[in-house]
Amino acid sequence: MQRSLISLAVMALLGLTSGLAPLTVAAAPAAKAANKVTTQLPRNAVPTHYAVSLTPDAAKSSFSASVTIALDIKQASNSITLNAADLKFSTVSISAGPGKPALAASKINVDNDKQTATFEFAQPLAVGSYQLKLDYTGVIGTQATGMFSLDYQNGGDKKRALYTQFENSEARRVIPSWDEPFYKATFALEATVPAGQMAVSNMPVASTSKLADGRELVRFATSPKMSTYLLFFGLGEFERATAVEGGTELGVVTQKGSIGQAQFALDSSVAVLKEYNDYFGVKYPLPKLDNIAAPGRSQFFSAMENWGAIFTFESAILLDPRVATQSDKETSFLVAAHEMAHQWFGDLVTMAWWDDLWLNEGFASWMESRTTTRLHPEWKWELRAVGTREQAMSRDALATTHPVVQHISTVEQASQAFDSITYQKGESVIRMLENYVGDDAWRAGVRSYMAKHAYGNTVSDDLWREVEKAAHKPVTAIAHDFTLKPGVPMIRVADAVCKNGQTTIALTQGEFSKDQTDKKPLSWRVPVIAQTVGGAPVRAIVNGKAGMTLPGCGTVLVNAGQSGYYRTLYASKAFAALTESFAGLATIDQMGLLSDSWSLGMAGLMPASSFMDLASKAPVDAAPQVWDQIADSLASLHYSYEGKPEQQAALDRYARKRLAPVLARIGWTKAADEAAPVANLRETLINVLGAVGDEGVVAEARRRYAASATDKDAMPAALRRPILGVIAANADAATWDQLHAAAREEKSSMIKSELYDLLGTTKDKALAQRALELALTDEGGATEGAAILNRVAGHHPDMAYDFAIGHYAQLEKKVDGSSRSRYFPGLGGRSADLAMIAKLHAYAKQYLPAEAQGDTKTAIASIQYRVKLRTTRLPEIDSWLAKHG
Numbered sequence: 071m072q073r074s075l076i077s078l079a080v081m082a083l084l085g086l087t088s089g090l091a092p093l094t095v096a097a098a099p100a101a102k103a104a105n106k107v108t109t110q111l112p113r114n115a116v117p118t119h120y121a122v123s124l125t126p127d128a129a130k131s132s133f134s135a136s137v138t139i140a141l142d143i144k145q146a147s148n149s150i151t152l153n154a155a156d157l158k159f160s161t162v163s164i165s166a167g168p169g170k171p172a173l174a175a176s177k178i179n180v181d182n183d184k185q186t187a188t189f190e191f192a193q194p195l196a197v198g199s200y201q202l203k204l205d206y207t208g209v210i211g212t213q214a215t216g217m218f219s220l221d222y223q224n225g226g227d228k229k230r231a232l233y234t235q236f237e238n239s240e241a242r243r244v245i246p247s248w249d250e251p252f253y254k255a256t257f258a259l260e261a262t263v264p265a266g267q268m269a270v271s272n273m274p275v276a277s278t279s280k281l282a283d284g285r286e287l288v289r290f291a292t293s294p295k296m297s298t299y300l301l302f303f304g305l306g307e308f309e310r311a312t313a314v315e316g317g318t319e320l321g322v323v324t325q326k327g328s329i330g331q332a333q334f335a336l337d338s339s340v341a342v343l344k345e346y347n348d349y350f351g352v353k354y355p356l357p358k359l360d361n362i363a364a365p366g367r368s369q370f371f372s373a374m375e376n377w378g379a380i381f382t383f384e385s386a387i388l389l390d391p392r393v394a395t396q397s398d399k400e401t402s403f404l405v406a407a408h409e410m411a412h413q414w415f416g417d418l419v420t421m422a423w424w425d426d427l428w429l430n431e432g433f434a435s436w437m438e439s440r441t442t443t444r445l446h447p448e449w450k451w452e453l454r455a456v457g458t459r460e461q462a463m464s465r466d467a468l469a470t471t472h473p474v475v476q477h478i479s480t481v482e483q484a485s486q487a488f489d490s491i492t493y494q495k496g497e498s499v500i501r502m503l504e505n506y507v508g509d510d511a512w513r514a515g516v517r518s519y520m521a522k523h524a525y526g527n528t529v530s531d532d533l534w535r536e537v538e539k540a541a542h543k544p545v546t547a548i549a550h551d552f553t554l555k556p557g558v559p560m561i562r563v564a565d566a567v568c569k570n571g572q573t574t575i576a577l578t579q580g581e582f583s584k585d586q587t588d589k590k591p592l593s594w595r596v597p598v599i600a601q602t603v604g605g606a607p608v609r610a611i612v613n614g615k616a617g618m619t620l621p622g623c624g625t626v627l628v629n630a631g632q633s634g635y636y637r638t639l640y641a642s643k644a645f646a647a648l649t650e651s652f653a654g655l656a657t658i659d660q661m662g663l664l665s666d667s668w669s670l671g672m673a674g675l676m677p678a679s680s681f682m683d684l685a686s687k688a689p690v691d692a693a694p695q696v697w698d699q700i701a702d703s704l705a706s707l708h709y710s711y712e713g714k715p716e717q718q719a720a721l722d723r724y725a726r727k728r729l730a731p732v733l734a735r736i737g738w739t740k741a742a743d744e745a746a747p748v749a750n751l752r753e754t755l756i757n758v759l760g761a762v763g764d765e766g767v768v769a770e771a772r773r774r775y776a777a778s779a780t781d782k783d784a785m786p787a788a789l790r791r792p793i794l795g796v797i798a799a800n801a802d803a804a805t806w807d808q809l810h811a812a813a814r815e816e817k818s819s820m821i822k823s824e825l826y827d828l829l830g831t832t833k834d835k836a837l838a839q840r841a842l843e844l845a846l847t848d849e850g851g852a853t854e855g856a857a858i859l860n861r862v863a864g865h866h867p868d869m870a871y872d873f874a875i876g877h878y879a880q881l882e883k884k885v886d887g888s889s890r891s892r893y894f895p896g897l898g899g900r901s902a903d904l905a906m907i908a909k910l911h912a913y914a915k916q917y918l919p920a921e922a923q924g925d926t927k928t929a930i931a932s933i934q935y936r937v938k939l940r941t942t943r944l945p946e947i948d949s950w951l952a953k954h955g
């Protein structure tokens with residue numbers, strides 16, 4: 071699954087990056103060795119095959135179905151329990167096989183809390199093979215959970231399409247099943263559908279026959295052995311484009327009329343499949359692989375790796391030439407690379423239980439970055455590693471963090487596990503370990519893991535065993551340190567001594583924490599790479615105290631190349647030397663230093679102004695990614711000064727002074743030979759300069775917006791989003807009404823959704839109130855309200871939260887079930903007001919079971935940290951600005 075995407079520029083504007091992240095994530099008990107598979111079902115019966123027959127009624131938002139489940143009774147019993155949610159059973163019977171007498175269930179017990187159904191039989195079922203036949207009905211929802219509908223406009227007509235979303239535990243809403251990843255089985259699906267609609271599932275269509283009433287019966291080929299959460303069914307007025315790679319048919323499926331926007335995604339799939347067939351050493355095993363693009367959105371995810379039938383919200387896959395930007399192109403590729411990596415990591419080999427979810431998500435995230443770097447070197451994606459690590463560390467340095475491998479006992483906890491620890495820390499740790507053992511050994515380990523566990527289930531140690539065998543290096547001990555312990559290591563670097571052309575450094579391993587300054591540090595074996603600037607890198611494992619000898623004399627750089635998951639805290643002389651050498655360092659090291667100095671400064675381990683010192687050394691022609699990061703951090707600072715107008719004005723003045731010349735240098739118009747990352751930087755700079763009140767930028771955005779009514783070139787696709795961002799943020803009532811009218815009139819579902827979103831980004835309080843009221847309606851679509859409200863929380867977190875809780879019953883229906891326990895605390899978690907803490911406690915007490923309160927706890931920790939930062943750290947920035955502003 072790909073978590074909900076939010077553009078980097080928007081993240082910066084909302085203060086979501088650079089250590090101020092309000093990411094709200096579960097606190098879970100410390101990991102125990104994840105060797106025992108958790109289950110919520112008695113293990114007396116094991117399914118082997120499901121034959122499912124579905125008849126959806128889109129207009130009535132319901133479906134009828136029957137399923138025949140082949141199963142083995144392992145222990146004699148007169149009852150069978152499986153998962154079911156919101157299903158109504160009419161007949162339940164069991165037989166020893168086709169043609170054998172059927173025994174009807176004597177009692178059906180449905181447990182809504184446990185999401186199970188238990189069927190009791192009058193006589194005990196002996197050990198052996200059976201067929202359980204169930205007839206039932208279920209509901210089609212409006213949010214992306216179970217089977218759901220999405221309504222959209224197509225060429226002025228109202229349309230409804232159906233899709234399914236089963237991760238993590240929602241297959242039970244459509245098929246009564248052993249809905250846990252460990253219970254793999256084969257699936258044969260058939261569906262009765264209206265003529266003229268396209269039905270899509272994991273496997274290709276095997277046959278289609280016309281029924282007497284004009285409908286069609288579509289039968290799909292039988293799937294390989296797989297987990298229930300990977301099943302998919304989609305139905306609507308679709309179009310499909312295809313290509314073939316390595317004998318596999320690749321497809322992209324869109325609503326009718328949008329297929330022209332799918333070419334880039336299709337080309338990407340071809341390139342990625344070729345790469346993966348080679349990398350994994352096991353060829354993609356299904357005959358086809360579709361990617362189904364759907365209108366609307368979810369607050370929980372943007373794409374899902376159903377085996378053979380990836381589901382992606384259209385904004386994360388299609389490129390509409392009227393609006394697509396460079397970052398949209400990157401997103402489309404990345405999401406495909408992520409979901410396709412899951413076809414192996416997750417689908418072919420599946421974690422035994424949610425404890426090891428990172429085996430899915432950490433790997434897919436790492437593969438996504440690796441593959442993008444390899445296949446699109448011009449995007450310089452390798453530089454994103456610093457931002458990825460930062461997202462993880464920012465969360466991992468709070469006391470409410472959890473280990474990468476964590477014990478999950480409930481469905482709610484599994485939902486909360488889709489967080490920056492599982493994804494970004496997982497990815498960063500893999501990057502570090504790959505770097506430690508070497509690319510070839512790592513790939514050899516992955517290949518033998520795939521071959522050995524294909525169609526099976528695993529725990530993390532199954533992977534470490536194969537990598538260790540391939541690498542002949544003790545990787546398991548280091549891997550355990552970083553996946554079974556929570557938190558961020560910190561390496562202190564004492565001042566260096568140079569003698570006889572060699573530099574000696576003393577390192578001490580500690581722990582970086584943002585909110586537990588007196589904590590006894592945990593112990594990690596940290597793979598460290600250090601060098602003198604320009605000298606050869608030297609490697610060591612640092613645990614406790616260690617010395618390193620580096621060739622050459624000069625400025626010392628630790629974590630050279632930035633593959634290590636740790637913070638580096640230099641003694642003041644060493645840091646001063648690095649600051650002076652900043653302009654000459656490799657881009658990725660410049661970014662790593664900026665990140666560390668920002669976080670260490672905000673945590674009080676360095677002067678908060680160290681980051682400002684470093685950033686002041688960035689030349690106007692520094693790499694676009696460096697300026698992206700600086701702009702991001704200055705935007706975060708801008709937001710952390712909210713409510714302190716004088717100090718904020720001083721920061722804004724400085725930000726404009728630094729950033730305006732960079733925008734002037736790259737200009738508003740794309741140069742013919744421009745490098746791809748410059749386009750992303752332009753977007754960031756327009757956004758951030760707009761936020762810090764650059765009059766020139768605001769005026770130019772307004773001029774272009776006004777001119778765009780008559781002049782197409784005034785607002786080309788590449789500039790459209792940042793211009794609209796500036797316009798919406800600074801809108802007066804007339805402009806807001808104009809944007810609202812544009813949203814209402816827009817015919818493209820993708821652009822429409824984006825325009826409604828913008829209405830929530832206004833700084834004006836009265837207009838933000840109107841956006842909140844709009845969020846209660848279905849005007850922009852059933853999945854849009856929660857998104858608008860989330861946007862309002864960017865500028866007005868307290869107001870958005872109070873409104874959301876005040877209208878809880880209405881809004882709860884607009885958020886998919888999997889993200890409810892995260893969505894509401896996420897709004898309040900952006901507040902800088904301690905009064906919000908009591909409100910969050912009250913919310914959790916009223917609405918959440920104890921095991922689903924992790925996100926609330928993290929939201930509270932984020933507020934406490936933000937308030938501390940404002941009172942204790944910003945004054946140092948004030949003094950720095952007084953001197954340098």
Ligand SMILES: [Zn+2]
Nearest residue numbers: 071072431434
């Ligand atoms: Zn994923």
